[in-house]
Amino acid sequence: KAGVTQTPRYLIKTRGQQVTLSCSPISGHRSVSWYQQTPGQGLQFLFEYFSETQRNKGNFPGRFSGRQFSNSRSEMNVSTLELGDSALYLCASRAGDGNEQFFGPGTRLTVL
Amino acid sequence: GIQVEQSPPDLILQEGANSTLRCNFSDSVNNLQWFHQNPWGQLINLFYIPSGTKQNGRLSATTVATERYSLLYISSSQTTDSGVYFCAVYNAGNMLTFGGGTRLMVKP
Numbered sequence: 001k002a003g004v005t006q007t008p009r010y011l012i013k014t015r016g017q018q019v020t021l022s023c024s025p026i027s028g029h030r031s032v033s034w035y036q037q038t039p040g041q042g043l044q045f046l047f048e049y050f051s052e053t054q055r056n057k058g059n060f061p062g063r064f065s066g067r068q069f070s071n072s073r074s075e076m077n078v079s080t081l082e083l084g085d086s087a088l089y090l091c092a093s094r095a096g097d098g099n100e101q102f103f104g105p106g107t108r109l110t111v112l
Numbered sequence: 113g114i115q116v117e118q119s120p121p122d123l124i125l126q127e128g129a130n131s132t133l134r135c136n137f138s139d140s141v142n143n144l145q146w147f148h149q150n151p152w153g154q155l156i157n158l159f160y161i162p163s164g165t166k167q168n169g170r171l172s173a174t175t176v177a178t179e180r181y182s183l184l185y186i187s188s189s190q191t192t193d194s195g196v197y198f199c200a201v202y203n204a205g206n207m208l209t210f211g212g213g214t215r216l217m218v219k220p
Contacts, residue, residue, distance in 0.1 A: 033207065037153075043198065043210035056205045088153050097206060100145055100160035106153045 001027060004093050004104035012110045018079040021107045025072050025093030031055075032074040033101065034066060037088040046089075049074055078109075086111045114139045114203040118211035125189050125218050133184040133214045135199030142202040144175050146184050149196040149213070158184070158197075189218045 005024045013019050025032050033056075034046040045058040049068035066076040072093075078085055088108050092101040115138040125131055135144070146158040159166050159173040161182065166173050170189075175182040186193055196215050200208040 031206065035208075035210075042212055043200075043208075045207040045209070048206050050206075056207050058207065090153075090155065092155075092208075094206075098143070100143075100157060101208060102157060103147075103155040108153065 004091055004102055006089075006091050006104040006107050008107060009105065010108050010110075012112065013081050014112050015081055015083060017081050018077060019081060019109060020075055020077045021089055021091075021109075023074045023076075023091030023093075023104060025074070025091075026095075026102055029093035029095050029102075030072055031094045031096060032068055032072060033092045033094075034074070034076050035090045035092065036060075037090060037106075038084075038086075043090070046076065081111045083111050085109065114141070114201060114209050116199060116201055116209055116211035118197075118199055118214050120214060121212065123214055123216045125216065127189060127191060127218055127220050129189050129218075130185070130187045131189060131216070133186070133197055133199075133216075135182040135184070135211055137180050137182075137201050139203060140180070141177065144182050144199065144201050145208065146173055146182070147198045147200065148193075149198060151195065155198065186216075189216075191218045191220055194218045 031050045033048040048056040068074045088106045090106045091104045094101045143162040147155040163177045170187045172185045196213045200210045
């Protein structure tokens with residue numbers, strides 16, 4: 001069974017631009033979560049989607065948004081990029097509540 | 113929110129040595145996962161362990177939920193064990209709260 005995939009793997013943007021990251025969960029998994037990893041703040045939860053609905057949201061500004069499609073694939077969008085948005089963005093999927101999460105390889109975003 | 117603390121923050125071992133990594137959490141949890149982050153950034157699942165003890169080869173983990181801690185044991189360490197080890201807990205909701213990690217370096 002294929003693992004969680006994320007595209008693109010690397011991205012360079014400039015301040016003020018917007019970016020869209022994509023995540024395809026493990027087949028059959030309906031829950032997709034997004035996390036941000038930075039050297040200063042560590043790993044932080046962004047949001048979780050289940051059956052196309054956002055169920056939980058972390059403490060991030062409204063510039064960070066996401067959505068989930070009917071095939072469980074998810075995208076996250078960051079608008080008006082800031083230097084501090086440079087990070088590794090990780091996507092995880094799980095079959096449902098009470099199951100472990102599996103992570104993708106991440107998208108490394110650099111904002112110049 | 114829940115706090116997750118890992119110790120030690122850094123650990124240097126000689127190949128073949130054993131080690132114990134600790135994870136303390138400030139509130140009751142529904143479940144707990146241990147991960148190894150490889151040099152390319154991917155989080156590799158090690159254990160999904162709400163309580164009790166599990167073993168997988170040279171690695172084992174024990175969670176004592178009533179005392180709010182979990183331990184990860186690495187025996188006969190190898191250079192390929194190097195990397196960052198994270199503990200993460202499920203508290204309220206379906207999100208993982210991560211500890212700060214333990215950076216392990218195994219020297220040949």
